Amino acid sequence: MRLRALDRKLLRELAHMKSQVLAIAAVIMGGVATLVMSLSTYDSLVGTRDHFYRQYRLADVFVSLKRAPEPVALRLREIPGIQTLETRVMSPVKLEVEGFTDPVTGLLLSLPDGREPLLNGLHLRRGRLPQAGSPDEVVISDTFADAHGLAPGDHLAAIVRGRRQRLVVVGVAVSPEYVYQIAPGAMFPDFKRYGVLWMGRRALAAATDMEGAFNQVSATLVAGARVEDVLDQLDAALAPYGSRGAYARRDQFSNRFLSEELKQLKTTATVFPAIFLGVAAFLLHIVLSRLIALQRSQIGILKAFGYTDRAIALHYVKFVLVVVILGVALGVALGTWFGESLSRVYQETTFRFPYLHYQLRPAVVAIAFLVAGSAALLATVWAVFRAARLAPAEAMRPEAPPVYRATLLERLGFQRWLAAPSRMILRHIERRPVKSLLTVVGIACACGLMMVGYYQKGAIDFMVDVQFRQSAREDLALTFIDPTSDRVRHELAALPGVTHVETFRDVPAILRFRNHRHRGAIYGIQPDGVLHRALDTRLKPVTVPPGGVILTDYLAREILHVRPGDILSVEVLEGRRPVLEVPVLGITHQYLGLAAYMQQETLNALLREGPAATGAYLAIEPGQETAVYARLNERPRVLGMVAHAAAIRSFYATIGEFVLFYNLVATVLAGAIGFGVVYNSARIALSERERELASLRVLGFTRGEIGYILLGELGLLALLAVPVGMAVGVGLVGIVVVALQSELYRLPLFLTPDNYAMGALVVVASALASGLIIWRRLGRLDLMAVLKTRE
């Protein structure tokens, strides 16, 4: 088919303007890639999770209890709504891995002897399940195996109930129940210092005095069963056996954290692309409407020939669609690539799925195309009709001599300080204030985007500093197997190398206020503690008052919706399981996690127990850590240990890695958008003023002088854009902070000088690079053309 003349014009002009076309496509690409990367990562992880849960039969409800004889399970299976029910034995364990001196804790779970579990199946990566009759065989979680380089055939030692036992690894597996593994008392996963292990039921029962009994129940429900009813019945049936309360999958530890992470990722996947794509759409609008305004006289000719406004608009729409399709295609390709990498980073650091189904929904591509396309089309049609509204004779006439006047600066009497070229710059800016403003806003958006992309790193450093250096300042946090007499503090303080001890008492509980609930724990801490402190909004330590509870801000405001003075209902999930009425006495500030603090004494009094502790915070003399770990490891009542330095390291290993990857990508894309905008602004300014500048050259101005007039204006606008861009950046970061708050963490609105510098850098670097390109073009201005043609 022969191309129509207008379509040839289209292709030739696209080819002619290829650098500008690419720069505009880069802006679109930046926005689209962010969207595709974020949403495809989210979709892939959710899709993979659901598939993994189904394939390995994750249970719907769970109960932990002290001990119940196996026949009780028969009664439990009768509960209406239960489909499959399985009992297990589980036990906390301390582990020793050869060549690793830090404290390592774990969880031992039973597997049915000689068969696959009905629920919570294992995906074996290597090796096999333990054989019946080989009591020392275990399967270990793959994260733990990878962290220590353990493989089937390797050995490790476990201390169960104070008895040291040698184990042989026969398999490495992933479980849907422990995708997210966190040691009790820790805030983030630490694969080196916490592991999950599975061994045969009989062997584990023997080691934990659980023969013929169980202390954990998992079950799936029939379709349509009411979860709450089943939970109530399980609670009723197991209360005599020391139940810690039945809970649904939504409260299951790994799943809950996974859900929170995914919720957070979804927000990120909405907020970042919305900002990026929004800014890109705005920039597209500015760039395209100016580009088309330049074609004013060509639009006039086409109209003179008898082309209709619609036909002309369609012509430019085609032009823009080519650019949009190019930008979207590049964005989808880049976004898919980044998305696959990001999904892998997530999968390797946080969500330990055994496989990943990467998926890019066509709807995501459609959204990208729709947003970029409609922004571009709107700009195009608007600009074309504005040009076409003129009678063709007028469109072909040069624009009426623009009305220039002396600028404010000159009117104020500064003109003698300004040479003619400088006056031209100022007058030009002042004559088209809206256009100049839009250029400044466009460049400022690029600057702001850069700050958003780069912001999280500084914020995380700040958050970690507050959390670990001001709030949780202990070197080691211990948890005990059961509530222990508070006298343990003297015992611990007497250990060589321990310089300070503060005990705490925590109790699992459901906090309720009106129809809001939170399943977590209450921490009884020392009111005058120096190691573990609650902080107020100005990050100053607060003393926990007696007689009530203080809550961290996110828990109080966003989850329970309580204010100081409200009375909280606390359902304790331990011992007699009392339900307590406790006043809220204050609200504290915490970036990481959620907490409800009380004085240890108040909590013990409410529980009607003597002075008891469930754990302790220790300060340790530098250099003595290993010795202290070793001594504590020998004590059977010490269940878990979380080392402070290790916690920080593991924080960076998990949150750090994917946030930083995301940031790196966002920074690159913000840079691409920034350059696209600045370059286009400069290039269009050149087109608009080519004739004027060439005329000046004819009159004897040097290239340097006309360069100053054009680039001076661009430079001035870019400089103005930097402070505006910083304000835009702070605003965008504010949006991110509000949108990204979750149970896991709340980012502080904290911008480092680096942030501002990066924002300014993208503007300055883009302006310099664009200036250089424009400078070279100025050398090729066609002076003769000016003399020959009009305007």
Next chain:
Amino acid sequence: MMPAMDSQAVFVARGLTKVYRMGEVEVQALRGIDLDLYPGELVVLLGPSGSGKSTLLNILGGLDTASGGEVRYLGRPLTGASDAELTRFRREHVGFVFQFYNLIPSLTARENVAAVTEIVSHPMTPEAALALVGLQDRLDHFPAQLSGGEQQRVAIARAIAKNPAVLLCDEPTGALDSQTGVVVLEALEKVNRELGTLTVLITHNVGIAAMADRVIRLSDGRIVEVRPNPQRKAARELSW
């Protein structure tokens, strides 16, 4: 008294006025024009710059609208026509030639003509139109590869390719030297004679007036003289 409307005329204008703003200045471009133009004639509009020649031509061609008065084309009113009607009028009936050629720089000579022939019903081929102006050997050259006179002849080919009833030329030789100008005028003369197209030619160059059937002189937005020229000179005999 207003002259009577002539049913033979292609264009009939009565009492045309036009006022427009250039920046902060209001310009009275036409101050009451009465004019009839007939099929097949070659009319030269003479006058100094600012006399209203281009404005008159643009209004006749439907490129601009009058502020007052009336224009009829073949008995149908142009004044008060909608933008869409004017577009259709231009597309079907009018060919334009501009002083600065106004070719589309990204299209070749042939494609510049095709841009017009593609949107009308009974055009000549671009090749035939270009042959008529003597450019059969320059079909695939871009505007930047053509001399000024060649570019203007492409513009004429573009204007006549649609077989228009009227050809409106605004200073077609204004940007050309006299030798090249003559070649362009020859092309216009040939079109006028062979196709019988009503041709209106704006110039401020008195020498060109000798090739016209009628010479209309404008000054300060008014017609000051209409002079029939029974002895039309051939374009190649002109010089200035």
